[in-house]
Amino acid sequence: MKRLYLLPFGVSDGTRRLFLEALGFFNPEVTFDFSSIWYIAPTPRKVREAEKIFASLVEKKRRCFIPPRFRTLKTLALELYSGKKRFLPDYLKPVFLYRGKGSLSFCYYLGELIKDFKSANLFWEKWEETKGMIERELSSFPSEQERLRRVFGEIERYQEECQRRGFLDAEDLMKEVCEKRKRRGVLLLDGFMDLTKLEEEFIKYLVFSFEDVFALAYYDPYEEDPNFLPKEFSDFLLSLSSFSIVKVKGSEDWRKRREMNFFAFPSREEEVEWIARSIREVASERKVPLHKILVTFPDLESYSGIIERVFKKHRIPFTIYPLSSLLSSPVVLPVVALLRATLEDYPRIPTLFCLTSPFFSRLSERTREILPHLSYLGGITKGEGNWRNLTRELRKKSEKEIKKNSLFTVERDINLFLSLTKGLKKETSSLSNFLSLTEEVLKELKWAEGLEEEYLLEEKREFLSVFRGLRLLSDIECSFEGFVEIVEEVLKYHRRIPDREERGVRVLGLLETRELEAEIIFFGGLSEESLPSRKTLDPFLPDWLRKKLGLLNYERHTAWQKLHFERVLGMPKEVFLSYPLKEGERKFLPSPYLEGEPVLWKKGGNFFTEEEMERKRGEREGRRFLPEVIDFKKDKDVRRVLKRRFSRYIEVTEIERFRRCPYSFYLERVLGLEEKKDSLFTIEPVEWGETVHSLLQKVYSEDGKVFASSLDEIPERVNKILSSLLLRKDFPPFWRDVAQRTVERILPDFIEKERQLRDEGFLPFRVEEAVKGFLLPGIMVYGKIDRIDKKRDSDEFLVLDYKTGVTEIYPGDIEKGRHLQLPLYSYLLRQKGYNVTGFGAYYFGRSDSELRPCEWKILGKGEEDCRQKEERASVWANEAVSLLLSGSFPAEPQENACFFCPYSFLCPREYSG
Numbered sequence: 001m002k003r004l005y006l007l008p009f010g011v012s013d014g015t016r017r018l019f020l021e022a023l024g025f026f027n028p029e030v031t032f033d034f035s036s037i038w039y040i041a042p043t044p045r046k047v048r049e050a051e052k053i054f055a056s057l058v059e060k061k062r063r064c065f066i067p068p069r070f071r072t073l074k075t076l077a078l079e080l081y082s083g084k085k086r087f088l089p090d091y092l093k094p095v096f097l098y099r100g101k102g103s104l105s106f107c108y109y110l111g112e113l114i115k116d117f118k119s120a121n122l123f124w125e126k127w128e129e130t131k132g133m134i135e136r137e138l139s140s141f142p143s144e145q146e147r148l149r150r151v152f153g154e155i156e157r158y159q160e161e162c163q164r165r166g167f168l169d170a171e172d173l174m175k176e177v178c179e180k181r182k183r184r185g186v187l188l189l190d191g192f193m194d195l196t197k198l199e200e201e202f203i204k205y206l207v208f209s210f211e212d213v214f215a216l217a218y219y220d221p222y223e224e225d226p227n228f229l230p231k232e233f234s235d236f237l238l239s240l241s242s243f244s245i246v247k248v249k250g251s252e253d254w255r256k257r258r259e260m261n262f263f264a265f266p267s268r269e270e271e272v273e274w275i276a277r278s279i280r281e282v283a284s285e286r287k288v289p290l291h292k293i294l295v296t297f298p299d300l301e302s303y304s305g306i307i308e309r310v311f312k313k314h315r316i317p318f319t320i321y322p323l324s325s326l327l328s329s330p331v332v333l334p335v336v337a338l339l340r341a342t343l344e345d346y347p348r349i350p351t352l353f354c355l356t357s358p359f360f361s362r363l364s365e366r367t368r369e370i371l372p373h374l375s376y377l378g379g380i381t382k383g384e385g386n387w388r389n390l391t392r393e394l395r396k397k398s399e400k401e402i403k404k405n406s407l408f409t410v411e412r413d414i415n416l417f418l419s420l421t422k423g424l425k426k427e428t429s430s431l432s433n434f435l436s437l438t439e440e441v442l443k444e445l446k447w448a449e450g451l452e453e454e455y456l457l458e459e460k461r462e463f464l465s466v467f468r469g470l471r472l473l474s475d476i477e478c479s480f481e482g483f484v485e486i487v488e489e490v491l492k493y494h495r496r497i498p499d500r501e502e503r504g505v506r507v508l509g510l511l512e513t514r515e516l517e518a519e520i521i522f523f524g525g526l527s528e529e530s531l532p533s534r535k536t537l538d539p540f541l542p543d544w545l546r547k548k549l550g551l552l553n554y555e556r557h558t559a560w561q562k563l564h565f566e567r568v569l570g571m572p573k574e575v576f577l578s579y580p581l582k583e584g585e586r587k588f589l590p591s592p593y594l595e596g597e598p599v600l601w602k603k604g605g606n607f608f609t610e611e612e613m614e615r616k617r618g619e620r621e622g623r624r625f626l627p628e629v630i631d632f633k634k635d636k637d638v639r640r641v642l643k644r645r646f647s648r649y650i651e652v653t654e655i656e657r658f659r660r661c662p663y664s665f666y667l668e669r670v671l672g673l674e675e676k677k678d679s680l681f682t683i684e685p686v687e688w689g690e691t692v693h694s695l696l697q698k699v700y701s702e703d704g705k706v707f708a709s710s711l712d713e714i715p716e717r718v719n720k721i722l723s724s725l726l727l728r729k730d731f732p733p734f735w736r737d738v739a740q741r742t743v744e745r746i747l748p749d750f751i752e753k754e755r756q757l758r759d760e761g762f763l764p765f766r767v768e769e770a771v772k773g774f775l776l777p778g779i780m781v782y783g784k785i786d787r788i789d790k791k792r793d794s795d796e797f798l799v800l801d802y803k804t805g806v807t808e809i810y811p812g813d814i815e816k817g818r819h820l821q822l823p824l825y826s827y828l829l830r831q832k833g834y835n836v837t838g839f840g841a842y843y844f845g846r847s848d849s850e851l852r853p854c855e856w857k858i859l860g861k862g863e864e865d866c867r868q869k870e871e872r873a874s875v876w877a878n879e880a881v882s883l884l885l886s887g888s889f890p891a892e893p894q895e896n897a898c899f900f901c902p903y904s905f906l907c908p909r910e911y912s913g
Contacts (some may be wrong), residue, residue, distance in 0.1 A: 001212050004243040006234060008250040012517045014216045015046075018246075019054050021214045022068075022186045033056070036185030040206070043193050044499060045321065046074060046515045047507060050190065068188075074170065075198055088167040090115070091494040092469050095486055096167075099476055102487045109539050112905050113661075115154055116538075116551050119196035123159075132548070136273040137545055151540055167472070174198055178205040189215035191515035193230045194560055197550070199235055207240050215243070221250055229563050244279060250570075261397035262526065262577035262590065264598040268571055271307045271580050275522045276314040278576065279505060280607040282520055290317060290504040296568065297525035298533055298561075299507040302711035306885060307507055307615040312648055313609050317504025321512055324468065324498075327491040329459040331448050334359050336491065339438070339484045342421040348375060349383040355417055362446040366406055367413040384422070387414050403475025420444050425480055430472030434483040435467055455498060466490060510564055519573050526579040528589035530635075532561035565593045577736035630666050630885025638886045644668070646884060649772070652783035652828075656820045658880045666889035667903050675902040689804040691739065692767075692844055693786065694725055696802060700764040700787075708763040711751055749854035751845065756856070757789060762798050765790035771828040775877055779885075785825050787842075788834075799825050799839035809841050811859050814869045818894050822859055823873035826866055837863050 003021065007014050022037045039054075041047050047070045058065055071079065078087065087095060087290050093111035098104050117123045122130040131152055138145045161170065168176065186208040189203065207213050217234035237243055265271035275295060282288045295318075297303050304322040311318045326332055343351040352375055354360065356368040376749055378390045391411040410658040420441045424434070448460045470490065478486065497512065506516075510531075513521075535557040538546060547553040559875055579590050579598075590598060608616065632638035646654075658665040667673045698721045699714060700706055709717055722743055726736045743809075757763075766790045772782035789798040803809075813819035826836040843855040860866040891908050897906065 001214075002207075002241050002243045003214050004234060004237055004245050005214070005216045006245060006247045008219060008221040008248070009567050010250045011248055012571070014248075015053050015517075016048050016057070018190055018214050018216055019050075019057055019370075022188055022212075023057065025212065026447040027188055032064060033066040033329060034068045035066050037188065038183075038185055038206075038210070039070050039075060039188045039190065040656050041070075041072060041190045043500060043514055044497065044511055045506075045512050046190065047072060048499075048502065049516055054794050061334045069433070073174070073202060074421075075361045077174045077177050079203065080292060081166075081173050085166045085168045086177075086472060086638075087173060088162065088169045088472070089469055091466070091490055092473065093169060093471055095476070095490060096161070097154065098486070104485060108489070108493060110151065110154060112159075112536070113538065113540050114158065114169075114505040114547075115150070115171060117155070118169075118175075118548050119198045121197035121201065122549060122551075123171075123859060124175065133549070134541075137548065143649070148540065149599060153294060157207050158796065160869075166863060171198055174202050175249060175469075178202055179600070183209045185210060186212045186214065189213070191216050191218070193218065193231050193234060193514070193563075195236070198678060203236075204240055207237070213241075213243075214470065219247070228755065229559060243318070255398075260575075260577065261596045261785070262579065262594050263601050264590070265578060265580050267581070268303060268306055268525070268580045268583055269310070270601070271524055271578050272303065274578070275524060275576075276310050276316055277607050278522065279316055280314060285606070288519055291506070292517075292519040293501065293505045293518070294513065294516065294571075295505060295507045295522045296510055296513050298510045298530040299525055300507070303525060307892055313611070314607075317506055318621060319500050319502050319504060320507040321478075321497045321500065321509070323495055323509055324346060325492045326459065326462055326496070327488065328493040331359055331451075331456050331459045332463050332491060335438075335442065335447065335463070336488060338441070339424070339487060341486050342424050343417070343481055344386055346387055348380045350416075351382075351387065355413060359448050360445040361449050362444065363413045363417070364409050364601055366409050370406055370659035371410055371413075384418055385775075387418060388639070392412065407648070409481040417445070417784060428477060428479050431476040431482075432487070434469060434478070434480065434875055435470055435474070439467065441809060455500065458498070459747055462496070463491075472525055510568070514564075514569070516571070518571060521568060521575045522572060522578070523568055523575055524578045526577055526581045526591040526594055528591055529567060529588065530592060531591040551601070562593055565591075566606065584700070585660055629891070630887075632890040635887065639885070641886055646881075649780050650781055650881060652781055652821055652824045655781065655824070655877045658884055659817055659876060659894065660879075661891070662883065662889040663907065664893070664897075664901060664903055667906065670889075673903070688739075691722075692804045693802055695721055695743075696787070696844070697767045698725075701767050706764055706767055708758075711755060711758070714751055714754070715747060718743060730863050746844065746854050752855050753854055757798075761791045761794070762789035763792065764788075766798070771832070773828040775874060779881055780856055781824065781877070783821070783828070785829070788829070791837075795835045796837040797829065797834045799829065799836055800842045801825070801840075803841050803843045809857065814859065814873055816894075817873075817876035819859070820873045823866070823869040824877060826860065830867075830870065834861065836866050837861075839866065 005014060017038075018751065022034075026034065034054075036884065039047075039050055041050060051067065054061070054068060070077075081087075090111070093114070094104050094107035097107040097110055114123075117127075117130065134148060135145060138148065155570055161167075162172070175198065176526075186207055189206075192203070195203070215237055217237065218230035219234065220228040220231070238245075263271075263274065265274060277341055279290075279293055279295075281291065283290055295307070300320075300322050304324075307318070307320060327336065334354055335351040336354045337357075341354055344350070352372060355363060355371055357363075358368065373396060374390065378386075378393055380386055380390060391407045391414075394407060398709055420605060424437050424441065426434070426437075443617055448456070451457050451460060455807050470486070470719050476486075497509075506518075508516075535552070535554055539552070547555065575595065579594070580588055582588060632642070654665075654669065657669070693720065699717055700709060719740075722740060726739055766785070769785045769788055770782065771785060775781050786802045787800040789800065790796070791798070799822060807823075809819050814823055822839045822841070826839045829836050838858060839860045840856060840858040843857065860869050893901070893909075898907075898909075901907070
């Protein structure tokens, strides 16, 4: 008996109908062995759901039974193959083609082309015909013809090498099992749509192998599209045998959903938040079981991290099935980091990642706790020697927080790690040897021992299977760099959807929703760039030629994308559509398949997370999440501490820092918070600034005496002083050269600016001059002036401040209170009897992005202008000091002060909107 069920989208009991047909051959009261039922579905998710449906049908009459064979086409082909050849997985195909030469990326695309040819049945006995057709079509493009001839040669060498070594790839294996052989039992084919020619041949073999076949396919009840794509499968089955047809009618016209409204959200985060709240609403108020709710996205990888975070926050049980590479596995990442760190001479980040990984249990917990901070204190950038000397250098610093027993533990772990991995560095060896050495290192470090989580154990098993697979190609000769590249690329190509036990809401990619049942679907991420998704470009064949050959092309890819969109619309009783308006700076348009009007989402609802409940409680009690003003006016003890710390002496730059943002001043100068930045293999801006200040001080001073060097002598003095400074600061040779070249390039500018000052009569008078004085009664301010010039034969003085950073200072900044340093220096000098007639910033050096020419910017010119600006600055300074000593620190930053602020996550302005 052969029967074909034709269903429209939206009918959800198709699988149940197939099982009832199969069970008709058995007496459930007596039979407990159903292994002669062969159930074949397109995806593992559908197979898992079918297992549950079958169990629900049989368990009512028999609690213990032998289940049917539940398979996908690929797993069935592997099971049926009984030959002696070895299976070559898809992720190993690029390495097999690579053979230690060329580019792995090229080999990946070549492997995909081989797969396309074989899947379309354009290989094997049709190969010569396929080549001839391509040559004829490209006869007007001789260069393309020649390139493809070389590609064909590579394909043929690949197939010959597979035969010589006894390998079968996935397509060869399916071809091998397509031999007619009668089998006893019932075959169920559930919901196939987009089959390749090779898969059609395999199903043809299966249909002819069984007497009883029941299949399910889809039809268009409205006959809108004469080329309805799923019809290809039903037409194919009907061409094989005389199937009786059962046509099932749908209960609802799902076409109306094409014009339904969809929701637009400011970002992906808010889109997922809405989905989570809506799930809680339908589960609580409408009593919809969580396993009947399905969430899907065309691009699930972009959403998976947000989903896991937001759903956990809302305490929604869920199971997510993202398509991901083994390279992203938390178990595998430390292994890849180990290889990459060894190859690149142990840069800080990957090396630290290895030494603090919980998956290397040979390394101590104490090392994992303190090494990140110790490596920061030690200024590690990279280098085996620097890591080995880390603890010795730290002992010299005598930091209170560093204990000798901790340093001994850290030193032991670092030396162990370096000694083990050093053996991997071989110029050239076989792939097999590198695999053995890596496995030995992992064994010594006790990699991934004692794992309890099943998903981590599964990822460990998959990784070890990849290494076993690579041993099939063990004779490949490569360098250690080549070995690392092979491992990384193979793990990247090893893409899989994890097979997890279902719990709660199911979250899947669009294609994984095929044939699944659900009452409610949240269909998100429907932006123009995600649906239709981009088709991977073929670097070998133009799209028009792929279409002629019957390969997947852009037109067919887009048609299938639209069909899957409409399939989801017809699946559940209810569907909600949504898309994000932007992500970061990227703006999105809705998918062209959305025909309704977007509804802009407004935050609201009755379901909240615990964090939101706490905030609501605080609002009811009149308490802010973070106060906009830190105010200690009523706390005498705190004000006493502030006066003790700041009232006797306060630095000019501290006043300016308070003016920039009182709240960040409170975090840094009162609480002592500090942004910890990683050491970089470059000259830090602070080090560069200190070097330039020391250089310019010594150019005009020696043995504590200040003198005006001749302009002709300055280049020689600068080079001599700079060489000494760079050696003393222990700069690496490369950065010593960079610093010297930088100074050489801006030295002519500097000399020219010095000549202009001397033409005006000004000569260096003091360098690094300490000044202090009173602003308010009992409050002394102090600072250090980089340079004071005196005019020849006059009592006029000029105040100069060296700048090496990127911040520009303008005369208007003094009036607005953004810059106080120079006018306050001028004010303090005037208290000492100096007649200051000018002050300004002397820019010398580089910015973060480009070399900066030497510049001299006047901020105060003439005695009257200087006095006015001094007076204005002192008013701003008095106001700031009074506010500081009163214990008030409002979150009121100056313009642009927030742009580089590292404390935005603590700022009340961020939370108050």
